Amino acid sequence: MSGAAVELAGVTKRFGEVTAVDAIDLTIGHGEFFSLLGPSGCGKTTTLRMIAGFEHPTEGSLRINGEEMGLLPPNRRPVNTVFQSYALFPHMTVYDNVAFGLQMRKLGSNEVAQRVERVLDQVQLRQRADARPSQLSGGQRQRVALARALVNEPEVLLLDEPLGALDLKLRQSMQVELKDLQERVGITFIYVTHDQEEALTMSDRIGVMDAGNLLQVGTPEEIYERPTSRFVASFIGDINFIDAVAAGGSVRLASGVELPISTDQPDGSEVTLALRPERLELFDLDEPIPDGHIRLNGKVSRRMYYGDSYFYDVDVGLPEPLEAREENRPDVEVYEVGEEAIVAWDPAATNVVTD
Amino acid sequence: MVMADLEARAERAASRRGFLIGLPAYVYLILFFAIPLLIVAVYSFATRTSTGATALSDWNLDAWARVFSAAPARVFVRSFLLAAATTVLCLVFSYPFAYWIATRSPKVRSLLLVLVMIPFWSNFLVRTYAMKFLLGSEGPLSIISQLLGGEPVRLLFTVWAVLIGLVYGYMPFMILPLYAALERMDWSLVEAARDLYAGGWDAFRKVTLPLSMPGVVAGSVLVFIPALGAYVVPAILGGGSPPYLGDYIVLQFLTARNWPFGSALSVSVMLIMLIATIFYFRRGGRTL
Numbered sequence: 124m125s126g127a128a129v130e131l132a133g134v135t136k137r138f139g140e141v142t143a144v145d146a147i148d149l150t151i152g153h154g155e156f157f158s159l160l161g162p163s164g165c166g167k168t169t170t171l172r173m174i175a176g177f178e179h180p181t182e183g184s185l186r187i188n189g190e191e192m193g194l195l196p197p198n199r200r201p202v203n204t205v206f207q208s209y210a211l212f213p214h215m216t217v218y219d220n221v222a223f224g225l226q227m228r229k230l231g232s233n234e235v236a237q238r239v240e241r242v243l244d245q246v247q248l249r250q251r252a253d254a255r256p257s258q259l260s261g262g263q264r265q266r267v268a269l270a271r272a273l274v275n276e277p278e279v280l281l282l283d284e285p286l287g288a289l290d291l292k293l294r295q296s297m298q299v300e301l302k303d304l305q306e307r308v309g310i311t312f313i314y315v316t317h318d319q320e321e322a323l324t325m326s327d328r329i330g331v332m333d334a335g336n337l338l339q340v341g342t343p344e345e346i347y348e349r350p351t352s353r354f355v356a357s358f359i360g361d362i363n364f365i366d367a368v369a370a371g372g373s374v375r376l377a378s379g380v381e382l383p384i385s386t387d388q389p390d391g392s393e394v395t396l397a398l399r400p401e402r403l404e405l406f407d408l409d410e411p412i413p414d415g416h417i418r419l420n421g422k423v424s425r426r427m428y429y430g431d432s433y434f435y436d437v438d439v440g441l442p443e444p445l446e447a448r449e450e451n452r453p454d455v456e457v458y459e460v461g462e463e464a465i466v467a468w469d470p471a472a473t474n475v476v477t478d
Numbered sequence: 479m480v481m482a483d484l485e486a487r488a489e490r491a492a493s494r495r496g497f498l499i500g501l502p503a504y505v506y507l508i509l510f511f512a513i514p515l516l517i518v519a520v521y522s523f524a525t526r527t528s529t530g531a532t533a534l535s536d537w538n539l540d541a542w543a544r545v546f547s548a549a550p551a552r553v554f555v556r557s558f559l560l561a562a563a564t565t566v567l568c569l570v571f572s573y574p575f576a577y578w579i580a581t582r583s584p585k586v587r588s589l590l591l592v593l594v595m596i597p598f599w600s601n602f603l604v605r606t607y608a609m610k611f612l613l614g615s616e617g618p619l620s621i622i623s624q625l626l627g628g629e630p631v632r633l634l635f636t637v638w639a640v641l642i643g644l645v646y647g648y649m650p651f652m653i654l655p656l657y658a659a660l661e662r663m664d665w666s667l668v669e670a671a672r673d674l675y676a677g678g679w680d681a682f683r684k685v686t687l688p689l690s691m692p693g694v695v696a697g698s699v700l701v702f703i704p705a706l707g708a709y710v711v712p713a714i715l716g717g718g719s720p721p722y723l724g725d726y727i728v729l730q731f732l733t734a735r736n737w738p739f740g741s742a743l744s745v746s747v748m749l750i751m752l753i754a755t756i757f758y759f760r761r762g763g764r765t766l
Contacts, residue, residue, distance in 0.1 A: 177669055197672040210670035214688050223684075224674035271674070 126189025128153045128279050128311040129174060134183035136169050143169040145335035146183065151279075151313060151328075156305050158314045158322040161332035162358070167315045168207075170332070171281050174313065176200045188278055198227070202279040203272035207287055209264050211256040217243070217267050218252040224275040242274040245304075262293045269304075279311045286321065298325055319359040323347060331355045348399075353476050356397040363403075363445050364476075365396040374475075378440040382417050386475045394475050402472040403447035405435065405456070405464045412467040419466045421445070423458045433457060437466050515748075522741035530735030541738035545746050550726070554750075557723040560637070560712075561705035564644040568652040568701045569694065571645070576656035576693070577686075580663070591657070594650050606643060606714045613639050613715065635717035643711040648704060652697035659693025660686075699758055703751050723747055 129151040136144040144166040151157045159167040172178045173185060176197035185192045187201060197204075203224070212220050218239060225235045243249040246266040256264055265285060272280055285301075286294045302325045305312045316322050322329045323343040330340045331354075339346060339355045350356035353364065367374035369388040373381045374396065388394050404412075405423075412418050421439035432451050435458060436444040445466055449455050458464055525536045544550065579590045597605060611617050613633040620631040633639045663686065671681035709724030718725045723743070730740030 175669075175673060177672075196677075197669070198675045198677055202673075204670070204673045206666050206670060208664070208666060210664065210666040212667060212670070212685060223671070223676075227671075227675040227680060275674070 126186060127151060128155065128188065129313065130184075130186040130189075131170075131174075132184040132186075134170070134173065134180045134185055136166070136173060136178060137181045142335050144173070144180075147337045149330060149337060149340065151311060153311055154309050156302070156312045156314065156325060156327045158316055158326040158329045159332055160316055160319060160322040160329050160358075162317055165332040166335040167317075167332050168283055171204075171283055171313060171315045174279070175202055175204050175281050201277055202281055203275050203277040205268045205272050205280065205282040205285045207283045207285070209256075209268040209285075209288075211264060211267055211271070213256055216253050216255060217248060217259070220256065220267055221271045221274050223271065228275075238274050242270045245273075246270045261289050262297065265289060265297065269301075273304075273308065273310070276308075277310065279313060282312060282314045284316055285314075286318075287316075294321075301325060323359070331358060333358070348472075348474075350397060350474055350476055353395055353397070353478050356474065356476050361400050361446060361448070363396075363398040363400065363443075365398065365441060365443075365445075367394050367396055368392070369394050376441060380419065380440075382470070382473075384417075384470050384473050384475070388475070395478065397474040397476045398445070398468060398472065400434065400446045400448040403437075403445060403466050403468050405437070405447055405449060405458055406467055407456070408463055408465060410465070412465060413469075415469065416467040417470050417473075419445070421464060421466055423460050423462050423464060426458065426460055437464060439466060518741045519745055521737050522745055524738045524741075526736050526738055532737040541736075541742035544739050545742045550743065553721055553723055553726045556720060557706055560640065560644070560722060561702050561708075563641055564648060564705040565652075565698050565702045567641070567645045568649050569698065572649055572652040572656055572697065573694075576653050576660055579653075579657050580660035587661075591654075594653050597650065602647060603710055603714075606647070606710050609639075609643050609646065610634060610714055613642065634715065635719075637716065639715040640712050640722070643715040644705050644708060647708075647711060648701040651700040651704075655696035655700065656690065656693040659690040659696075663689055695758060695761075699755055702758075703755070706751060707747055 127150045129149075131147050131149040134144060134147045134149075135142065147166075147170065159170060161167045169178060173180055174187070176192065176195060176199075179194055192200060212223065215223070221239045221242060222235050225238060230238075240249060240252075243252055246269060248263060248266055248270065251259065251263065256267065259267065265288075268285065282301075286297050289297060298321060301312075305325075314322075314325065323346075326343055328340060328342055329346045331338045331346060333354050338352050339350065341349070346355065347359055350359070350362075356362045357364075365376060367376050367382070369386045369390055369392050370381065371390050372383075372385050374384050374386065374394060375381050382396075384396065386394050404416075406412050406418075408420070419439040421437040421444075423435050424438045424444050425436035427434040430451065433449050435447045435449065437447055438444045447466060449457075520534075521532060522541050523537045523539070525533045525538060525540075527533050579587055579594075582590065612619060613631065614620065615630045615632060615634065617631070619633070623629065623631050633642070667685050667689065668681050671685045672678075676684060707724050707727075708722065709728055712718065712722040713725045713728075716722070716725075718729075721729060727740050727743050727747070730736045730743060734740075
C-alpha cells in the first residue's frame with residue numbers, strides 16, 4: 124500500500140451556481156475511523172459521493188491508496204458504500220444482496236458462498252439468508268447493508284448516515300458494534316453523520332464541515348475541547364460564548380472585568396471566548412476556589428433538572444447568563460434560583476474562537 | 479360487547495359508504511358494458527336467416543363451429559403475430575425513451591410527457607389518414623426517396639404499413655406505464671449496484687430492468703390487447719386485405735351480414751385476451 128488511504132487536495136464541487144464543497148484538503152490514514160460531521164447541506168455527503176465515484180470533483184485531486192481517481196467509475200474503485208437508506212435490492216434475497224458484489228467480480232461460486240456465509244455469520248443473519256429485505260427489521264436491514272459492503276473487503280468503507288433510520292436504543296448498540304467491527308477488520312471507515320455524539324464516540328478523527336468548508340480536523344477530544352471556530356464549538360455540545368476585547372495578555376469583558384486569558388489577537392480587537400458548561404463550577408460566596416481559577420460572582424437565574432445533572436443559568440453581569448452543568452452527585456451542592464454563587468473555571472479550559 | 483357492536487356498526491357504515499361512492503360507475507358499466515356484452519354472447523348462438531337478418535330462435539353452435547375452421551384460424555394467427563410484433567417494437571422504442579424522460583429534471587419531464595400526449599389531441603382516424611398520405615406512393619417519403627434517385631416507396635397496403643401505423647398509434651400506451659415505473663425507481667439502488675462492481679449494463683440488467691418489470695407488463699398488455707383487435711389501422715393502411723381480426727369481424731357484421739359468426743368471433747377474441755392478460759400478469763407478478 125502506498126500513500127494515505129484517501130487524500131483530497133483542493134477538492135471543489137460546484138452544482139451550477141452552488142458550491143457544495145469548497146477546496147477541501149484532507150488526508151485519511153489506513154485503518155482510520157474518520158467521521159465527516161456537519162449539518163445537512165454542509166457538503167459531507169457530496170464529499171463521500173465524490174470518493175465513491177458517484178460525483179466527480181469540479182476541481183482538485185482525489186487519490187485512493189495514492190492512485191488518482193479521475194473519472195474512474197464507482198465499480199472500478201476499491202471502496203464500498205453503506206447507503207443512508209441501505210439501498211438493498213428489494214427483488215433479491217439477503218444472500219443474493221450480499222453475494223452481488225462478489226458475483227459481479229466473477230468470483231467462483233464456492234468462494235462466493237464461503238465469503239457470504241462468513242460475513243452473514245459476522246452480522247448474525249445467517250438464518251435470514253433467504254429472506255427478502257422487506258421481511259427484515261430496520262436493524263437487520265442495516266446489518267445486511269453492512270455485510271453487503273464488507274464482504275468485498277474494500278480498502279475503504281464509506282458510510283452515509285448508516286444509523287440515521289434506527290431508533291435511539293438500536294442506534295447506540297449499533298455504534299458499539301460498528302466500532303468493534305471496524306477495529307476487527309481493520310478497514311478504513313469514512314463515516315458521514317450529523318450526530319455529534321455518534322462522531323465523538325466512534326471516531327479516531329473527526330472533520331467538521333459547514334457550508335462546503337472543512338472547518339477543523341482533529342481527534343474527538345481536540346474537536347470538543349479545543350474548537351477553533353464559533354461554528355465547531357456550538358455544533359458539538361453545549362457552549363457559552365462570551366464577547367470580550369483583547370487587552371495585553373488578558374481579555375476585558377463587557378462588564379469591565381479583566382480575565383487572565385491570553386490571545387494571539389492584537390490589543391483592542393474583539394474576541395469570543397468559548398466555555399463548556401461542565402467546565403464551570405459553582406461555589407458558595409465564602410468558599411475557597413481552586414488555585415489559579417477564574418472567578419465571577421453571580422446569581423442563579425434558572426435551574427433545569429436533567430436527572431444525572433443540573434443546568435444552571437448564572438447571571439454574572441454580562442448580556443447573556445453563563446450556563447453551568449453540575450453533576451447530580453451526593454458531594455455536589457445544589458443551588459436554588461435567586462441564590463448568589465461564584466462561577467469558577469480553569470483558564471486553560473477557555474477557548475478563544477473565530478467567527 | 480357494546481364496544482364490539484359499535485365497531486361492527488362503524489365498519490358496516492364504512493362499507494355502505496364505499497358502495498354508494500362506487501354506485502354510479504357500477505350502474506353505468508352494467509348498463510352500457512355488461513348488458514351489450516351479454517347481447518353479443520347471446521347472438522353468437524342465434525341463426526342467420528337467408529336474408530342476412532338474425533333470428534333469435536333455433537339456438538345452435540354453427541357460428542362457434544365456424545370460429546374453429548381454417549380461415550378464421552389464419553386470421554387469428556396473423557393478428558396475433560402482428561400484435562406481438564407491435565408490442566415488441568413499441569417496447570424496444572419506448573424503454574430507452576421512458577428511461578430518458580424519467581432521468582430528466584422534473585420540469586423537463588413534464589414537458590416531455592406533454593409532448594408524448596400531444597398526438598391524443600387529434601382524432602386517431604385523422605392521424606391514420608395522415609399516415610396513409612405519408613406512406614403512400616405520392617407521399618413525402620416517396621418523394622424524398624425519388625429525389626435521392628431511389629424507387630417510389632411501396633409501403634401502403636402492406637403488412638409493414640399496418641405495423642408502422644400500430645406502433646405509432648400505441649407507443650404512448652407503452653411509454654406512460656414504463657415512465658411511471660422508472661420514475662418510481664429508487665436510483666440509489668442503481669448506485670449501489672455500481673458501487674458493488676457492476677458496470678452500466680450489468681446494473682441495468684440486474685436492477686433497473688427487474689424493478690421496472692411492472693411497467694413492462696402493464697405497457698405490453700395496454701399495447702397488445704388493442705393491437706390484437708385493431709380495426710382502423712389495418713382497414714386504412716392495410717386496405718383490409720389480408721384481413722386482421724378487427725376488420726374481419728366488421729366484415730361479418732356489415733358485409734357478410736352474419737351477426738352470429740361476428741358475435742362468436744368477438745367473444746372468442748375477448749376470451750383470448752382475458753386468458754393472455756391473466757397469464758401475462760401472473761408471469762409478471764412472479765418476476766417481481
